[in-house]
Amino acid sequence: xxxxTVDEPGxxxxxxxxxxxxxxxxxxxxxxxxxxxxxxxxxxxxxSGHYPPPPGAxxxxxxxxxxxxxxxxxxxTEWPTGEPVCALLxxxxxxxxxxxxxxxxxxxxxxxxxxxxxxxxxxxxTVWSNLVLTAGLxxxxxxxxxxxxxGIGTMAIQVAKALGATVAVTASRPExxxxxxxxxxxxxxxxxxxxxVEALQQATDGRGADVILDVVGAKxxxxxxxxxxxxxxxxxxxxxxxxxAELDIGALLRxxxxxxxxxxxxRPVTGPGSKGEVVTAVVEHLWPLxxxxxxxxxxxxxxxxSDAGQGHRRLAEGxxxxxxxxxxxxxxxxx
Ligand SMILES: NC(=O)c1ccc[n+]([C@@H]2O[C@H](COP(=O)([O-])OP(=O)(O)OC[C@H]3O[C@@H](n4cnc5c(N)ncnc54)[C@H](OP(=O)(O)O)[C@@H]3O)[C@@H](O)[C@H]2O)c1
Numbered sequence: 001x002x003x004x005t006v007d008e009p010g011x012x013x014x015x016x017x018x019x020x021x022x023x024x025x026x027x028x029x030x031x032x033x034x035x036x037x038x039x040x041x042x043x044x045x046x047x048s049g050h051y052p053p054p055p056g057a058x059x060x061x062x063x064x065x066x067x068x069x070x071x072x073x074x075x076x077t078e079w080p081t082g083e084p085v086c087a088l089l090x091x092x093x094x095x096x097x098x099x100x101x102x103x104x105x106x107x108x109x110x111x112x113x114x115x116x117x118x119x120x121x122x123x124x125x126t127v128w129s130n131l132v133l134t135a136g137l138x139x140x141x142x143x144x145x146x147x148x149x150x151g152i153g154t155m156a157i158q159v160a161k162a163l164g165a166t167v168a169v170t171a172s173r174p175e176x177x178x179x180x181x182x183x184x185x186x187x188x189x190x191x192x193x194x195x196x197v198e199a200l201q202q203a204t205d206g207r208g209a210d211v212i213l214d215v216v217g218a219k220x221x222x223x224x225x226x227x228x229x230x231x232x233x234x235x236x237x238x239x240x241x242x243x244x245a246e247l248d249i250g251a252l253l254r255x256x257x258x259x260x261x262x263x264x265x266x267r268p269v270t271g272p273g274s275k276g277e278v279v280t281a282v283v284e285h286l287w288p289l290x291x292x293x294x295x296x297x298x299x300x301x302x303x304x305x306s307d308a309g310q311g312h313r314r315l316a317e318g319x320x321x322x323x324x325x326x327x328x329x330x331x332x333x334x335x
Pocket of ligand 1: 039040041042122126146147148149150151152153170171172173176191215216236237238239240241262263264265315318319322
């Protein structure tokens, strides 16, 4: 099969399109003939040599894909060959074929075409696991989502609105904030022009956010804690602003607040807190919201997989809204 290869690691990395051995399904695994793969910021980090795949995972880039099942390993009874699916991967999606544990495979939600479905697994699983399973976001609460126009942000806005929350977002460009409003955001803050803590306090009568979904990390830690309401939960999922910062424990105690960090890729396949558990919850609770038209995949653009470097440049330069997808050869028949 053909796959994207990192010919020269770096930032930007030089990506190639080369022939590599076909993957074989092991016990409990399936092979998917890939229609498309989603581009994630983590892929850019991995290509630059800073985010190695977990032990045992494919070294090929790609944390999510859609396609059809072409082979099943021993012990797999739930997925027949020929089934259109999408899947959360620990790696390997930037290729014509990928092998994945059956527990990480999902049906394509009703009303979504197979190529667009490639943009769902990573954002759906990240958003549902953090906003709902970890932070317990409920109707009537306020959530602050940093990077509202990102792949993660565009899904988080819609899920939070569907849950009945008031949604605040940050972004750097007026047109990105306008797009967030169209997706349902109630409070939009340009983080370049405004202090997001002040803007949020003003918009919430000084109450702050019950939940914050943060992709910045160290640079925002103190201000995120300042923006939390009493009893609030800050969930950090990204480190674009560094990994080390001071935390005023007193501020946390006074607010009875929590700071939590999570990563999806390193979760085990099955068991408590696993990828399988998240996938099951997403299919049960989030897929019906998509089928009902209350949540939709937001796709910035679809690029041919053999030109994956262009997809990486699009994310690196910013200005995208939602997901960038890489279409595998033959994937055009599905969209
Ligand atoms: N822990 C996990 O399990 C997990 C899983 C998936 C993704 N993530 C993380 O989630 C983040 C988004 O991923 P993605 O693939 O959706 O990437 P993406 O589309 O490239 O989005 C990056 C976003 O970060 C925003 N941003 C950068 N600096 C910011 C700042 N100072 N204040 C507010 N927003 C800022 C950008 O906003 P502007 O363009 O407006 O500047 C952009 O919307 C990444 O950091 C990624 O590593 C974590």
